[in-house]
Amino acid sequence: MLDNIEQELKQFAEYVVKESRANLKRQGKDSTGKLSKSIDSNVDVFKNSFSLSFLMEDYGTFQDKGVKGKNSSSKAPNSPFRFGSGTGRKGGLTEGINKWVQRKRFQFRDRKSGRFLSYKSTAFLISRSIYQKGIAPSLFFTKPFEKAFKGLSKDLLEPFKLDIETFMKNTINNKATR
Numbered sequence: 001m002l003d004n005i006e007q008e009l010k011q012f013a014e015y016v017v018k019e020s021r022a023n024l025k026r027q028g029k030d031s032t033g034k035l036s037k038s039i040d041s042n043v044d045v046f047k048n049s050f051s052l053s054f055l056m057e058d059y060g061t062f063q064d065k066g067v068k069g070k071n072s073s074s075k076a077p078n079s080p081f082r083f084g085s086g087t088g089r090k091g092g093l094t095e096g097i098n099k100w101v102q103r104k105r106f107q108f109r110d111r112k113s114g115r116f117l118s119y120k121s122t123a124f125l126i127s128r129s130i131y132q133k134g135i136a137p138s139l140f141f142t143k144p145f146e147k148a149f150k151g152l153s154k155d156l157l158e159p160f161k162l163d164i165e166t167f168m169k170n171t172i173n174n175k176a177t178r
Contacts, residue, residue, distance in 0.1 A: 006045045009052050012148050013041035016054065019144030024063075029138055031100060035060050039141075056141070059096075066137030075134040083131045093131060098123035 020039050024030040035057050044051040066076030070084035083093075101107070101123045107116040108125060117125075 005050060006043060008152075009043045009050065010041075012152055013043055013052060013054070015148050016141070016144050017041055019147075020141045023138070023140035023144065027138055027140060029063055029140060031103065035063070054141070054145075060141065062135060063138050064141045067135040069130075069132050069134030071132045072134060075136040079134075079137060083134065094123055094127040097127045097130070101126065 017039050021036045024036050030036045038055065038057040038060065040055045042051075042053045042055065062081055065081060066079040068076050068079050068082040070082075073079075073082070098120060102119050106122060107119060108122045109116055
C-alpha cells in the first residue's frame with residue numbers, strides 16, 4: 001500500500017546513515033569505529049501509518065549535540081546536556097578517556113622533570129578539562145539529517161500522492177467487483 005513512501009523513507013534513512021558515518025570519519029570522532037558501526041535506521045510501514053527511527057550508541061548523541069561543561073557552556077551553549085547534572089554514570093568519562101589515551105598511546109610530560117605522566121594521570125587531566133569546559137557539538141548526524149529532511153517534503157509528496165491514487169483505484173475496483 002505505502003510502497004512508494006517506504007522506498008522514499010529508506011532512501012532518506014540510507015543517506016543520513018551514510019553521511020553521518022562519513023562525517024564521523026572526516027572529523028576524526030570515531031577512533032574505534034564502534035560509533036560508526038552502530039549508526040542504523042529502521043523503517044516500518046503499517047496499514048495506516050509509518051515509522052522511521054535512527055539508532056546509535058548512546059554517546060553518539062553527546063558527540064552530535066555537544067555537552068555543556070560544569071563551569072562553562074561556551075563550547076556547547078545550545079546543548080541539552082551538561083556535565084555535573086548528576087544524571088550520568090559516575091567515572092564514565094574518565095574511564096572512556098583512559099581507554100582512548102592508552103589506545104592512542106598518548107601521554108603528557110611533567111613540566112619539571114620532563115618525564116611522561118602515566119596514562120591514568122593523563123586521562124585524569126583530559127577528563128577534568130572536558131568536565132569543566134564541555135564538549136563542542138560535532139553535528140555529524142544533525143547536519144545530514146536536516147539537509148535530507150529539507151528535500152524530503154518534496155520527495156515524499158509525490159510518492160504519497162501515488163500511494164493515495166493506488167489506494168483509491170484499489171478501493172473503487174474492490175467495490176465494483178462486489
